[in-house]
Amino acid sequence: MNANxxxxxxxxxRIFDVVDAELLASLSEGELFEQIxxxxxxxxxxxxxxLPNLVKxxxxxxxxxxxxGLGPLQPLMEDPDVSDIMVNGPDxxxxxRNGKLALSEVSFLSENQLLEVAKRIASLVGRRVDESSPMxxxxxxxGSRVNIVIPPITIDGTSISIRKFKEHKIxxxxxxxxxxxxxxxxxxxxxxxxxxxxxxxxxxxxxxxxTLLNALSHYxxxxxxxxxxxxxxxxxxxxxxxxxxxxxxxxTENTGAISQRELVIxxxxxxxxxxxxxxxxxSEAFEMLQAMNTGHDGSMSTLxxxxxxxxxxxxxxMVMMANLNQPLEAIRRTIVSAVxxxxxxxxxxxxxxxxxxxxxxxxxxxxxxVMDEMFCFQAKETSQDKVEGVYHCxxxxxxxxxxxxAAYFGLREELLSSIRSVA
Numbered sequence: 001m002n003a004n005x006x007x008x009x010x011x012x013x014r015i016f017d018v019v020d021a022e023l024l025a026s027l028s029e030g031e032l033f034e035q036i037x038x039x040x041x042x043x044x045x046x047x048x049x050x051l052p053n054l055v056k057x058x059x060x061x062x063x064x065x066x067x068x069g070l071g072p073l074q075p076l077m078e079d080p081d082v083s084d085i086m087v088n089g090p091d092x093x094x095x096x097r098n099g100k101l102a103l104s105e106v107s108f109l110s111e112n113q114l115l116e117v118a119k120r121i122a123s124l125v126g127r128r129v130d131e132s133s134p135m136x137x138x139x140x141x142x143g144s145r146v147n148i149v150i151p152p153i154t155i156d157g158t159s160i161s162i163r164k165f166k167e168h169k170i171x172x173x174x175x176x177x178x179x180x181x182x183x184x185x186x187x188x189x190x191x192x193x194x195x196x197x198x199x200x201x202x203x204x205x206x207x208x209x210x211t212l213l214n215a216l217s218h219y220x221x222x223x224x225x226x227x228x229x230x231x232x233x234x235x236x237x238x239x240x241x242x243x244x245x246x247x248x249x250x251x252t253e254n255t256g257a258i259s260q261r262e263l264v265i266x267x268x269x270x271x272x273x274x275x276x277x278x279x280x281x282x283s284e285a286f287e288m289l290q291a292m293n294t295g296h297d298g299s300m301s302t303l304x305x306x307x308x309x310x311x312x313x314x315x316x317x318m319v320m321m322a323n324l325n326q327p328l329e330a331i332r333r334t335i336v337s338a339v340x341x342x343x344x345x346x347x348x349x350x351x352x353x354x355x356x357x358x359x360x361x362x363x364x365x366x367x368x369x370v371m372d373e374m375f376c377f378q379a380k381e382t383s384q385d386k387v388e389g390v391y392h393c394x395x396x397x398x399x400x401x402x403x404x405x406a407a408y409f410g411l412r413e414e415l416l417s418s419i420r421s422v423a
Contacts (some may be wrong), residue, residue, distance in 0.1 A: 099351020
C-alpha cells in the first residue's frame with residue numbers, strides 16, 4: 001500500500017464512522033460534494049504531511065464514488081470504451097476493451113471494501129447478498145447486467161461481473177462497418193426479419209448474440225405486437241408496441257420465483273405477433289418451439305452453441321429438460337418445422353465479432369436435420385494480430401422457405417439479387 005492509499009484509507013475510515021446514511025440520501029449531488037470536500041479539507045489540516053490539491057481531489061472523488069456509486073469500479077463504469085468488468089477478489093479487476101481482456105490498474109483496499117460495494121450494488125436493484133443468499137444476477141438502473149458471487153462460494157474473494165449497457169444503438173449497417181458481416185449477408189438477414197422467419201442466433205459467451213438480436217429487431221414492423229422475455233432485460237426495441245418481461249428469482253423465503261418457461265407460457269395468452277426470448281437455455285425451449293409453430297412467426301432467440309449443428313443438438317437437449325417424454329424423432333420434427341434460420345456468431349482471437357455462418361433449416365432426412373449454409377466466413381492465414389478473411393455465398397436451395405416467404409412479402413427479387421451479387 002503506498003502513502004496516498006494509506007491516507008485515503010485513514011480519511012475514509014474517519015468519514016465513514018460519522019456519516020449519516022439517511023442524511024446522505026437526502027443530499028443533492030452538489031451538496032454531497034460540498035460536505036465531503038469540507039470533511040477532507042479538515043482532515044488534511046490535521047494530517048502531519050501536506051497534501052497537494054490533486055491528491056485531495058482524488059480522495060474526494062473516490063469517497064463520493066464509494067458513497068453513491070460503485071466505489072473503485074465507478075471510473076470503469078464511466079469509461080465508454082470498457083464493455084465488461086470482471087472482479088476476481090480485491091486485487092484483480094479485469095476489463096474488456098475493444099474485445100481484448102486486460103488486467104486494469106483498479107484495486108480494492110480490502111475484501112471488506114469489495115464486499116461492501118457488492119452489497120451496495122445488490123441493494124440498488126432491490127436484492128440482498130449474504131451467506132444465506134451468496135449469488136445475485138440482476139440488471140442495474142442503466143441497463144448493465146451484473147452477477148455477484150461472494151465467499152464461501154468463491155474461494156479467493158468476492159466476484160463481480162458487469163456487462164455494461166451500450167447507450168448507442170447498433171444496427172446491421174454499423175455491424176457491416178465493423179466488418180462483422182458482409183452487405184449481402186445483412187440484406188438477407190433484413191429480409192428474413194421482415195418476412196417473419198423464426199431465427200436462432202447461436203454463439204459463445206461474449207460473441208455478440210444479443211447485439212445481433214437487437215440489430216435484427218430493428219426490421220420488425222411497427223404494426224406488430226412484440227413480447228420480449230429475458231433474465232435481465234438487455235434488449236432495446238424501437239417499435240411502439242412492445243411488452244417487456246423479466247424473470248424473478250425466489251425471495252429469502254424461497255417463494256415468488258418466476259421462470260422463463262412460465263413467462264413464455266403466459267406470453268402466448270397476450271396475443272403477441274412475435275416473441276423474442278433473450279436467451280434460450282432450459283425447458284422453455286419447448287414452449288418457444290410451440291410458439292413458433294402456432295402462428296407466432298418471426299420469433300427470435302439466442303443460445304450458446306459453437307456451430308449450427310451444435311445449436312440443433314442444444315435445442316434437442318433443452319426440450320428434453322421439459323420432461324415431456326417425447327421421442328427424439330418427434331423433437332427433431334418440431335425443431336425443423338419451427339426454426340427457419342440459424343445465425344452463428346463468434347468472437348475471433350483479435351477480439352472482433354463476426355457472423356461466421358447463416359444456415360437455413362430445410363428438412364429432415366431420416367434422423368438427420370438437413371441445413372443449407374447460405375453464407376460462411378473463411379479466415380485467411382495471417383501472422384498479424386488482426387483476423388482477416390472472406391465471406392462466401394453458397395446460394396439457396398430450391399426448396400428454401402426463405403425464398404417462398406420473400407415471394408409472399410414481395411421481396412423475392414431483392415433476396416435473389418443479394419445472393420446473385422456474390423454467388
